[in-house]
Amino acid sequence: MNPLSLMSTAPATLEPRPALSLGTEPARGPSVESAELLHELVAAQARVRPDATAVGMGEESITYGELDDATNRLARRLRYSGCEPGDRVAFLLHKSIDAVVTIVATLKAGCPYVPLDPDCPAWRTAKTVRSADPAIVVANTGTLASLKALGSELRDGPPLPVAWMDDDRPRLEGIEVAFARRDVDAEPASELPCDRNGDDPAYIFFTSGSTGAPKGVVITHRNVLSFVRWGVDTLDMGPEDRNSGHAPLHFDLSTFDLFGSFAAGASVHLVPPETNLHPRRLADWIRRTAVTQWFSVPSVLTYMEHFGVVKERDFPSLKRLLWCGEVLPTPTLIHWMERVPHASFTNLYGPTEATVASSYHTVRTIPASGADPLPIGTPCGGESLLVLDDGLEPVPRSVVGNLYIEGTGLSPGYWRDAEQTESAFLTVSGPVGPRRIYRTGDLARVGDDGLVYFVGRNDTQVKCRGHRIELGEIEAALCSLDAVREAAVVALHEGGFEGTVLACAVVPAHDEAAEPAQLRRDLSQLVPPYMLPSRWRVENELPRNRNGKVDRRRIQEDFAGPKEKNP
Amino acid sequence: MTALGRGDGTSSQRQVEERVASIFLRRLHLDVPDRDTDVIDAGLLDSLALVQLLATLEREFSVSMDLENLDLDDFRTVSSTARFIVGRTGGSSAHEALGG
Numbered sequence: 001m002n003p004l005s006l007m008s009t010a011p012a013t014l015e016p017r018p019a020l021s022l023g024t025e026p027a028r029g030p031s032v033e034s035a036e037l038l039h040e041l042v043a044a045q046a047r048v049r050p051d052a053t054a055v056g057m058g059e060e061s062i063t064y065g066e067l068d069d070a071t072n073r074l075a076r077r078l079r080y081s082g083c084e085p086g087d088r089v090a091f092l093l094h095k096s097i098d099a100v101v102t103i104v105a106t107l108k109a110g111c112p113y114v115p116l117d118p119d120c121p122a123w124r125t126a127k128t129v130r131s132a133d134p135a136i137v138v139a140n141t142g143t144l145a146s147l148k149a150l151g152s153e154l155r156d157g158p159p160l161p162v163a164w165m166d167d168d169r170p171r172l173e174g175i176e177v178a179f180a181r182r183d184v185d186a187e188p189a190s191e192l193p194c195d196r197n198g199d200d201p202a203y204i205f206f207t208s209g210s211t212g213a214p215k216g217v218v219i220t221h222r223n224v225l226s227f228v229r230w231g232v233d234t235l236d237m238g239p240e241d242r243n244s245g246h247a248p249l250h251f252d253l254s255t256f257d258l259f260g261s262f263a264a265g266a267s268v269h270l271v272p273p274e275t276n277l278h279p280r281r282l283a284d285w286i287r288r289t290a291v292t293q294w295f296s297v298p299s300v301l302t303y304m305e306h307f308g309v310v311k312e313r314d315f316p317s318l319k320r321l322l323w324c325g326e327v328l329p330t331p332t333l334i335h336w337m338e339r340v341p342h343a344s345f346t347n348l349y350g351p352t353e354a355t356v357a358s359s360y361h362t363v364r365t366i367p368a369s370g371a372d373p374l375p376i377g378t379p380c381g382g383e384s385l386l387v388l389d390d391g392l393e394p395v396p397r398s399v400v401g402n403l404y405i406e407g408t409g410l411s412p413g414y415w416r417d418a419e420q421t422e423s424a425f426l427t428v429s430g431p432v433g434p435r436r437i438y439r440t441g442d443l444a445r446v447g448d449d450g451l452v453y454f455v456g457r458n459d460t461q462v463k464c465r466g467h468r469i470e471l472g473e474i475e476a477a478l479c480s481l482d483a484v485r486e487a488a489v490v491a492l493h494e495g496g497f498e499g500t501v502l503a504c505a506v507v508p509a510h511d512e513a514a515e516p517a518q519l520r521r522d523l524s525q526l527v528p529p530y531m532l533p534s535r536w537r538v539e540n541e542l543p544r545n546r547n548g549k550v551d552r553r554r555i556q557e558d559f560a561g562p563k564e565k566n567p
Numbered sequence: 568m569t570a571l572g573r574g575d576g577t578s579s580q581r582q583v584e585e586r587v588a589s590i591f592l593r594r595l596h597l598d599v600p601d602r603d604t605d606v607i608d609a610g611l612l613d614s615l616a617l618v619q620l621l622a623t624l625e626r627e628f629s630v631s632m633d634l635e636n637l638d639l640d641d642f643r644t645v646s647s648t649a650r651f652i653v654g655r656t657g658g659s660s661a662h663e664a665l666g667g
Contacts, residue, residue, distance in 0.1 A: 277607060303614050306618060307637070309635065498618070501615070534616060
C-alpha cells in the first residue's frame with residue numbers, strides 16, 4: 001500500500017493512519033454484508049442476553065428481550081396501519097425509552113425514521129414534515145402541544161396520520177389518530193419479516209438549509225453499520241459497557257449512542273434533557289449512573305468546566321470520553337484530562353452526510369499548552385479524508401485546502417433534492433473507476449505529523465454548541481418579519497465557554513426603532529432556540545463592500561469591538 | 568417580600584427587579600413577560616444566556632458568584648434573581664444601580 005494513501009482499511013486500530021492523496025485506490029471499509037440491517041442488532045442481543053438492560057432513563061429501563069418484543073409489536077402495528085417499506089415514519093417525541101422503541105420499530109417495519117425536534121417551532125417542523133412526507137407521525141402526551149401546533153400549520157392539507165403512544169386519543173385540528181398504545185399492545189411480539197437491504201435508508205435527518213428550508217440527509221443501514229462496527233472495535237466496547245445517551249435524537253451522534261450500544265450488547269442511558277442547564281446535576285448523573293462512556297458535544301464539557309463541577313479523580317467508572325460536533329478548546333481538554341486521568345479522550349469529526357464521524361483522534365498525553373490545536377486526526381475505518389485544491393488536486397502538507405470525504409459513510413444524497421446532491425457529492429474518475437467524494441465545506445490542512453487539522457469553513461455554515469446552522473436560514477427567517485427590511489447574521493468566535501456566538505445586525509423596515517428583544521421573540525416563532533442570535537445591533541444600513549455585497553467581516557468587527565453600548 | 572428582615576426590603580426588591588428585568592431585556596434581548604415567568608421552563612434561557620446573565624449580574628451589582636455552589640434555580644425568574652441579589656447585597660446596589 002502506498003504509504004501516502006489516505007485510505008484506511010479494516011481492521012480498525014488505534015494507530016494513526018497516514019494521510020492520503022487522491023490518486024490511490026478508493027477506501028475499503030469494515031465488512032458489512034448487503035443483507036445486514038441495523039435493527040437486527042437488537043434481535044441478535046435479545047437472543048444472547050434477553051435479560052440484560054438495553055436502554056435506561058431515570059428509574060425506567062428496558063431489557064433487550066423487552067425491547068425486541070415491544071419493537072416487534074409496534075412494527076406490526078405500523079405495517080398494519082399502512083406503512084409500506086420505504087415509507088417515512090416521523091416521530092415527535094422527547095428523548096425517552098418510547099422514542100428508542102419507535103426508532104427500532106420503524107426500522108423493523110422497513111421504514112426510515114425521521115426525528116422531529118419537539119422544541120422547534122411548528123412553522124419549521126411543518127416544512128420538514130411536508131418534505132419528508134411521512135406515512136405517519138408518532139407522538140405522545142409529552143408532545144401534545146407541539147403536535148397541536150403542527151396540526152394547525154398543516155390544516156390546509158390532508159389530515160396528518162398520527163400514531164399515539166398513550167391511550168387517551170387527542171382530538172386535534174389537522175390530525176387523524178391512526179392507532180393508540182393499546183392497539184400496539186394487542187399485537188403479537190413475534191418477528192416481522194423485513195425485505196429491505198443494507199442500501200435502503202435507515203433514517204433521514206433534516207439539517208439547516210442555506211435557503212431557509214431544512215434539507216434531509218438520507219443515511220442507509222450499511223452507512224450506520226459500517227461506522228458502528230468500526231467504533232465498537234476501535235473503542236473496545238463490550239456488554240459490560242454503560243454508555244451515555246446525551247445527544248438529542250435528532251443529532252446523528254445519537255445513532256452511535258444507540259446502535260453502538262446495541263452492537264456491543266451494552267446498555268445506553270439517556271441523559272434527561274432538563275439536566276443540561278444544571279452542570280452539577282449533570283455531574284451527579286454521570287456519577288450515579290456510573291457510565292463507562294460519555295459522548296457529547298464540546299460545549300457540554302466547557303459548561304461543566306466553567307462551573308467547576310468536575311472534581312479530582314471524578315467519575316471513577318468512566319473509561320472513555322468522546323466528543324464531536326465542533327472544536328473542543330484545548331484548555332477544556334486539559335482541565336478534563338487532569339481531573340479524569342483514568343479515561344481515554346477521543347475527538348470525532350464528521351458531518352451528518354458522512355454518518356456520525358469520518359475521522360478521529362485519541363489524545364494520549366495532556367497537551368503541553370492550551371494553545372496547541374487538536375487535530376481531527378485520521379480517517380475512521382472505511383473512510384478517507386482528502387484535502388484538495390479548487391481543481392480537486394491534493395494540496396501539499398501544511399497548505400489549507402477543501403476537505404472532502406470518501407468512503408463507507410457517504411450518504412446516497414439529499415432527500416428529493418438532486419440538485420443539492422449533485423453539487424455536494426461529486427463523482428471523480430480514479431485509476432480503478434469512478435470515485436464518489438463529499439465536499440464538506442470545511443477547510444483543513446494535513447500537519448507535519450500526518451494528522452488532519454480543521455481550519456474553518458468556506459461558506460456561512462457555522463457550528464454553535466454542536467448545532468449545525470446555516471446563517472442564511474436565520475437571515476431568511478428574519479427578513480420574512482414585517483419589521484425587518486434587511487438583516488445579516490454573523491458568527492463571533494469568542495473562545496472560552498461562549499465558543500461561537502450568533503450576532504445579528506438588522507435594518508428595520510419602518511422608521512420607528514425596532515427592539516431586539518421583540519425581534520428575537522418574533523424570530524423564535526420561526527427558528528429553533530439554538531438559532532436565535534444572542535447579540536443584536538439595530539442599524540440604519542448594513543455595511544457593504546465595493547461590490548455592493550454585505551460586508552460580513554465588518555459586521556463581525558463591529559460586534560467584536562468594545563463598541564457595544566451599555567443600556 | 569419582607570423576608571429580608573429590613574424595613575425597606577420590599578422597595579429594594581422592587582428596585583432590583585426592575586434592574587434585573589432591564590438586564591434581561593437590554594443585555595440578553597429576552598422579552599420576559601413578567602417577573603414570575605420561569606425563563607428556563609419558557610425556553611428563554613439556554614446555557615449561553617445563563618452564563619451571560621451570571622456574568623452581567625456580577626458586574627452590575629458588584630457581587631461575586633461562587634459558581635461551584637450556585638443553585639441555578641435561583642435564576643429562574645426575575646423576582647427570584649432579584650431576591651438572590653438582595654440577599655447578597657442587602658439591597659444597597661439597587662440604589663447605586665438606579666443612580667447610574
